[in-house]
Amino acid sequence: MEKVTLGHGSGGRLTQNLIQTILSVFPEQNLTSNLEDCALIWGKIGVTIDSFTVSPRDFPGGDIGELAICGSANDLAVRGVLPRFIAMSVVAEEGLHMAELSRYMKSAARICEDLNIQLVAGDTKVVPKGHVEGLFITTCAVGEQITEESLGMDRLQPGDKIIASTSIGRHGAAIGASRFNLNPENLKSDCAPLWPALKPLLALKGLRCMRDCTRGGLGTVMCEWAEGRNIGITLVEKQIPIRIAVQSICDILGFDPLYLACEGCAAIAVAPDDADRALGLLRESSLCEEAAVIGTVTEDHAGMVALQTEIGGMRVVDMPVGEMLPRIC
Amino acid sequence: MEKVTLGHGSGGRLTQNLIQTILSVFPEQNLTSNLEDCALIWGKIGVTIDSFTVSPRDFPGGDIGELAICGSANDLAVRGVLPRFIAMSVVAEEGLHMAELSRYMKSAARICEDLNIQLVAGDTKVVPKGHVEGLFITTCAVGEQITEESLGMDRLQPGDKIIASTSIGRHGAAIGASRFNLNPENLKSDCAPLWPALKPLLALKGLRCMRDCTRGGLGTVMCEWAEGRNIGITLVEKQIPIRIAVQSICDILGFDPLYLACEGCAAIAVAPDDADRALGLLRESSLCEEAAVIGTVTEDHAGMVALQTEIGGMRVVDMPVGEMLPRIC
Amino acid sequence: MSPFDREPGQIKASYTAHHVIEAIGQRLTKPLTFMEVCGTHTVSIFRSGIRSVLPPDLSLISGPGCPVCVTDQGEIDCAINLLDMPDITMATYGDMLRVPGTRGSLSERKSEGKDVRLITSAAQALSIAEDNPEREIVFLAVGFETTAPATAATILEAAEKNITNFSILVYHKQTPPVLEQLVKDPDLKINGFILPGHVSVILGHKAYRFLADHYGVPCAIAGFEPMDILLAIADLVFQHSNGESALHSLYPRAVRPEGNQKALDLISKVFTPCSARWRGLGLIPSSGYALKEEFAAFDALLRFGITIPTPKPPAGCCCGDVLAGHITPLKCPLFAAACTPMTPVGPCMVSSEGSCSAYYKYNRGGASPWKRSPSATEAADD
Amino acid sequence: MSPFDREPGQIKASYTAHHVIEAIGQRLTKPLTFMEVCGTHTVSIFRSGIRSVLPPDLSLISGPGCPVCVTDQGEIDCAINLLDMPDITMATYGDMLRVPGTRGSLSERKSEGKDVRLITSAAQALSIAEDNPEREIVFLAVGFETTAPATAATILEAAEKNITNFSILVYHKQTPPVLEQLVKDPDLKINGFILPGHVSVILGHKAYRFLADHYGVPCAIAGFEPMDILLAIADLVFQHSNGESALHSLYPRAVRPEGNQKALDLISKVFTPCSARWRGLGLIPSSGYALKEEFAAFDALLRFGITIPTPKPPAGCCCGDVLAGHITPLKCPLFAAACTPMTPVGPCMVSSEGSCSAYYKYNRGGASPWKRSPSATEAADD
Amino acid sequence: MCLAVPHTIERILDHNTVLATAGSVQVEVRVDLIDSADIGDTVLVHAGFAIEKLEENDSIELQALWNEIHLYSEKSHVTL
Amino acid sequence: MCLAVPHTIERILDHNTVLATAGSVQVEVRVDLIDSADIGDTVLVHAGFAIEKLEENDSIELQALWNEIHLYSEKSHVTL
Numbered sequence A, B: 001m002e003k004v005t006l007g008h009g010s011g012g013r014l015t016q017n018l019i020q021t022i023l024s025v026f027p028e029q030n031l032t033s034n035l036e037d038c039a040l041i042w043g044k045i046g047v048t049i050d051s052f053t054v055s056p057r058d059f060p061g062g063d064i065g066e067l068a069i070c071g072s073a074n075d076l077a078v079r080g081v082l083p084r085f086i087a088m089s090v091v092a093e094e095g096l097h098m099a100e101l102s103r104y105m106k107s108a109a110r111i112c113e114d115l116n117i118q119l120v121a122g123d124t125k126v127v128p129k130g131h132v133e134g135l136f137i138t139t140c141a142v143g144e145q146i147t148e149e150s151l152g153m154d155r156l157q158p159g160d161k162i163i164a165s166t167s168i169g170r171h172g173a174a175i176g177a178s179r180f181n182l183n184p185e186n187l188k189s190d191c192a193p194l195w196p197a198l199k200p201l202l203a204l205k206g207l208r209c210m211r212d213c214t215r216g217g218l219g220t221v222m223c224e225w226a227e228g229r230n231i232g233i234t235l236v237e238k239q240i241p242i243r244i245a246v247q248s249i250c251d252i253l254g255f256d257p258l259y260l261a262c263e264g265c266a267a268i269a270v271a272p273d274d275a276d277r278a279l280g281l282l283r284e285s286s287l288c289e290e291a292a293v294i295g296t297v298t299e300d301h302a303g304m305v306a307l308q309t310e311i312g313g314m315r316v317v318d319m320p321v322g323e324m325l326p327r328i329c
Numbered sequence C, D: 001m002s003p004f005d006r007e008p009g010q011i012k013a014s015y016t017a018h019h020v021i022e023a024i025g026q027r028l029t030k031p032l033t034f035m036e037v038c039g040t041h042t043v044s045i046f047r048s049g050i051r052s053v054l055p056p057d058l059s060l061i062s063g064p065g066c067p068v069c070v071t072d073q074g075e076i077d078c079a080i081n082l083l084d085m086p087d088i089t090m091a092t093y094g095d096m097l098r099v100p101g102t103r104g105s106l107s108e109r110k111s112e113g114k115d116v117r118l119i120t121s122a123a124q125a126l127s128i129a130e131d132n133p134e135r136e137i138v139f140l141a142v143g144f145e146t147t148a149p150a151t152a153a154t155i156l157e158a159a160e161k162n163i164t165n166f167s168i169l170v171y172h173k174q175t176p177p178v179l180e181q182l183v184k185d186p187d188l189k190i191n192g193f194i195l196p197g198h199v200s201v202i203l204g205h206k207a208y209r210f211l212a213d214h215y216g217v218p219c220a221i222a223g224f225e226p227m228d229i230l231l232a233i234a235d236l237v238f239q240h241s242n243g244e245s246a247l248h249s250l251y252p253r254a255v256r257p258e259g260n261q262k263a264l265d266l267i268s269k270v271f272t273p274c275s276a277r278w279r280g281l282g283l284i285p286s287s288g289y290a291l292k293e294e295f296a297a298f299d300a301l302l303r304f305g306i307t308i309p310t311p312k313p314p315a316g317c318c319c320g321d322v323l324a325g326h327i328t329p330l331k332c333p334l335f336a337a338a339c340t341p342m343t344p345v346g347p348c349m350v351s352s353e354g355s356c357s358a359y360y361k362y363n364r365g366g367a368s369p370w371k372r373s374p375s376a377t378e379a380a381d382d
Numbered sequence E, F: 001m002c003l004a005v006p007h008t009i010e011r012i013l014d015h016n017t018v019l020a021t022a023g024s025v026q027v028e029v030r031v032d033l034i035d036s037a038d039i040g041d042t043v044l045v046h047a048g049f050a051i052e053k054l055e056e057n058d059s060i061e062l063q064a065l066w067n068e069i070h071l072y073s074e075k076s077h078v079t080l
């Protein structure tokens, strides 16, 4: 009897399978449109939902409250949707300190204030000790699309440039470090709202689509684009911004930074002519000073993501399958 | 150090306190508007969110999948909002059988098909064994208000009649029975979509507001109306429809049926002139054959709900405080 | 049977209640105070709004009839101490979970991960023991004579099945001794007792005869439907008006004059009377049950080598006075101020059968307009 | 230091790689097949796309270098049997969790609620034992000579601290005996070994000299950066072109010729060589480690009275042939069909260092256009 | 103090357990504390144990009480 | 088979444990397996244990190899 495994939650191919299993019973669904970060209903209204189960709840650079707003707001932002409203549901374990909950709510409220997002609906559930690991938060963000046309992977074309809005893998590395008792001095989660940095890009005619590289990381987003549209993507290893602390954590635990979650980094596809301009606009934001062109959309190797390695080799970047476990030997 | 308790989750006054604690840190919030079943954004778009943590996940008359759609769709329906879209987030414990998950998703999809609701956004998280009790589902429903004016408790006026759309307490009784190994032959949760039954009422000029009597039951909804608007409400005990199995479970466990959760019962306030017509319209639906006028909005005892008892006495119906525990002695 | 029908054979209250109420009003000639000594009566009185239909001169006060409330704070502390030992699973009835001891409640311990199980029958406690041989199951047994026989039956079964991981904190209490203490209390003028119907099912009539025969206080054994209680009130009013003081059995459908001999035999097979400490009322001789020596193996106190401490009650809490009938909750300075169902100070506010809880909940902390009877009581108090 | 800087002192690969690649191409005069025998080399080769830059006549094949893959199925079964006993906590390294035994993996047991802890250091296993005195902590220890000294140190510490709830499933393996078996294999033509840098840190040069001296196969001890591996390949090509067959140390920054004597001493203090069963390769004499008799108290097999079964491998799985270098994963009939990372059949598809996993992941199940070297291998195989 | 609810015995399970219903709610009930338990009996159940059979008994006191009450009303006696 | 990462020792914690960093990541490392551990040493850490010190050693073979490679390129020797 097939069971749900942690691998189904890791953001890669098993997660796609799980989503497919769920969608298959609902009428009129297709996986590709569901892989975009938010739905566009009535043409111009963006809607997205995400549950936040991060452990530990406090991590370097943020907490579950901040993450719960950033995560959903970013899913709107990357589709050119101005985040306006949040609905938030809190499932707490009995025994959780009220002060801890309040602290997370303050973090959430701070992001809402920064982005001028209004909390409009909420729910609270308390479950018996042991029925939830402390606190899970689900947020649904709603906003209005401010671009003429809807951004989405259907707009990708060979020749398009891929930009990483900042250095990758910081959220996943920070969480991994906390879990495995590593103590990185200068490493914080990149958890941050993307809207302020991405908004200027929306004026670019050549802007194709964007994705926030959360669970599964940059590598998974690239695979979803390549497979979803049956195009090739070539990334250039030495152009991908990775901070030394992130790389060190990957070295120590045997992780691949391409698959580490980001919570404040978007993958952006632009027409080649607009790449420089996009980079310039991004770098005006203090969150995106590390922005870099990291690859190109190709007609070659359709459906596949390639990495041009530092020694000049080529290899596939495949969608990850299981949970990323530390590798020792 | 104050902690979150199960009482905070029981739907009564402690739940209000918890909500207040959360809302207090967000800008521009007021508790009363947040106590309505859904928010109305941009004037005419209804949004609601709810997490479903029901245990057991299968119960007589429904399951967590059906409940997750009904619960959120009903929160729209009671404000005159046609449910159109659902965003759904699933948090599963590793080890959950895929077949069980699929079964719930089929239940959810069936309700979506019945109501012509489209699943537009989703999320799946898998957490380690012991981090969640099997499966929690959060749904956010979005729809369009089809009434001219927004329904809400601000419209309540002395003299208004209160209608229960069907007999009360069936969901709470069914769950309580499952938990305490009682085996009621004819008792099923009332879990059902309210839209088809409530839609005809929206044409009534005298329709004031409606609420689905979920967690905390009819009693809590009445208290929220009375306190939220500082009006009095008098309920008449012998007019409140309660099925014998529900009453028996209450007798056995020492519960008060007024506080038992419903998942397919709405409290409806109408102008006195429209009460009969509302009752007639409701009873056309097979789900609402037990609909009854159960009380009146009063100028007296403002902020309080009174129950006129079967022996002709009067007493307060207060908002419940803690978790409802079986009473033996 | 239509789905709205209630239990067949019950009194359809609304058809006859007003006659009883009318009769009470007509026959009441002087201020009278009756005490109900069963928590289930207390709840029924409040839930049916009986006080609101009684004449102002007729007062109802609640006695020590909630087994949760009368459980001594030291007894709770003892249970919590026990729960801190390794491998303990504690099984008990619902409301016990919330009662505060000196270091919090069982419910708080449960929320910290201790294994506390809510049961609805003594037999379930034993099943838990059978299902979890690697753990020590302690049944925290509360309740009066109605509940004690089930505990006794469970102990006999455990002995027969030779179950060795099962023991009991016997906090059961007996009602006649506490009623005797109340009726002898010079500060308390009780003009009639509404006697507990289900305790009477076990004890029969004779256990309470002394109240009428020796102390001259009219008594009515009553069932628990609102009409049952109205009838008992009428009966007590009529006794006064007729100059009687008898024990009347108004619950003959359940109560046999001789009681339930089988249950009484079980009790005396397993337990022996002992003095017991009641919250607020102190040590009352012969008001508790101790396990007989042959069942000592099931005595949790002996098994785990613990004793029941005698801690100080929470400052300002008047539960003792409330339970003794000296005051109504409205007279407690903490009531509805520092002490509410959200912030309960004493067990009478915690238990759903507690007087303070009932006064708060069904009268909105005393703010309701329908409380003729309680305010009359207050007048009598002053 | 800019945030993009990598570890100081590393080779900036892209500046020099093309020179090395060019030299390899120019000096290669005949088809050659080299074997890397370290899983970390395997991963590094795939991740850096080294095969895609090598001439088609140069083949790289992977040996039994992933300790997870070579752990025998019976050893996994034994661990799972142990986990079914009460109060067992099992601690092990990451990838071990997913390796399938006959009755599923540790990870599956964990998802059913068994206590399996993922550790990143042997010392953590001992800490878990100290923190949980009421449980039995079993450390499932895998790995080659690099990892065994840490296990030895931990056992000595446990003995010194007199920790009695700690024991070990010693599944450590030794590399020289298996290399000897490979080099003697008549079905296998290996023209050079890329030797494991970190094992060499412990063993020094002499443990591998027999490969060059006795069997005439060129050897290069290599580090793990892509450039380190390219250099090793160049070295082996040059040796062939120069008619040499020597053991060259290309990782002198870490490897001392004499090895790490302190680590070797620890190993021999705690362990004694024994024959060991390798997945797919069978029983190889002197290729395992057994606890010395004085440490028998820490032997989980003795402590719990269990033995390692010898189950049948999954039908159709060619992990044995893959680990022995007889075939590349592409030749396994299940590869990318019945056996994928989502539905792994053998450990070589499960472990992130397994050849099958690497072939699948970095070549998209053989479908990628950048695989000159592997297809050359295939040609050589036929 | 002692919530007890009438149940009707539907099935005998073993020497001390029956299946009983209260308003269509089925529960296992222990009958150790009563003399006999037969199908169709209505028993009063407290904490999972039947503590007595309910019978349509009347008491002299109750009859007298009703009579006295009816002096104050025109309605006829309603039996329990 | 044996992932090992260079760490620099920052602090001596006790007779067999040090605090070491790899690219700003701080870890407790056991140093039982090496002869000496001093602040500033770069050690190779495998599974939580330092297995060797890293030193700027060169080997004859490595020098020879580079020389041979440079016959095929115009670039100068890049030292490790």
Ligand code: SF4
Binding pocket: C316, C317, C318, C319, C320, C322, C329, C332, C333, C334, C335, C336, C339, C340, C344, C345, C346, C347, C348, C349, C350, C356
């Ligand atoms: S109101 Fe509270 S403090 Fe006062 S007697 Fe009642 S329980 Fe005790």
Ligand code: SF4
Binding pocket: D316, D317, D318, D319, D320, D322, D329, D332, D333, D334, D335, D336, D339, D340, D344, D345, D346, D347, D348, D349, D350, D356
């Ligand atoms: S592809 Fe799968 S079945 Fe074939 S050898 Fe590899 S692991 Fe075994």
Ligand SMILES: [Mg+2]
Binding pocket: A037, A075, A211, A212, A213, A214
């Ligand atoms: Mg996203």
Ligand SMILES: [Mg+2]
Binding pocket: A036, A037, A038, A048, A049, A050, A075, B121, B122
């Ligand atoms: Mg989303």
Ligand SMILES: [Mg+2]
Binding pocket: A061, A062, A066, A189, A190, A191, A192
């Ligand atoms: Mg932040």
Ligand SMILES: [Mg+2]
Binding pocket: A049, A050, A071, A072, A075, A214
């Ligand atoms: Mg998201």
Ligand SMILES: [Mg+2]
Binding pocket: A122, A123, A124, B049, B050, B051
């Ligand atoms: Mg809600």
Ligand SMILES: [Mg+2]
Binding pocket: B037, B075, B211, B212, B213, B214
């Ligand atoms: Mg609602």
Ligand SMILES: [Mg+2]
Binding pocket: A121, A122, B036, B037, B038, B048, B049, B050, B075
């Ligand atoms: Mg809602």
Ligand SMILES: [Mg+2]
Binding pocket: B061, B062, B066, B189, B190, B191, B192
């Ligand atoms: Mg249903």
Ligand SMILES: [Mg+2]
Binding pocket: B049, B050, B071, B072, B075, B214
């Ligand atoms: Mg709802």
Ligand SMILES: [Mg+2]
Binding pocket: A049, A050, A051, B122, B123, B124
């Ligand atoms: Mg998501």
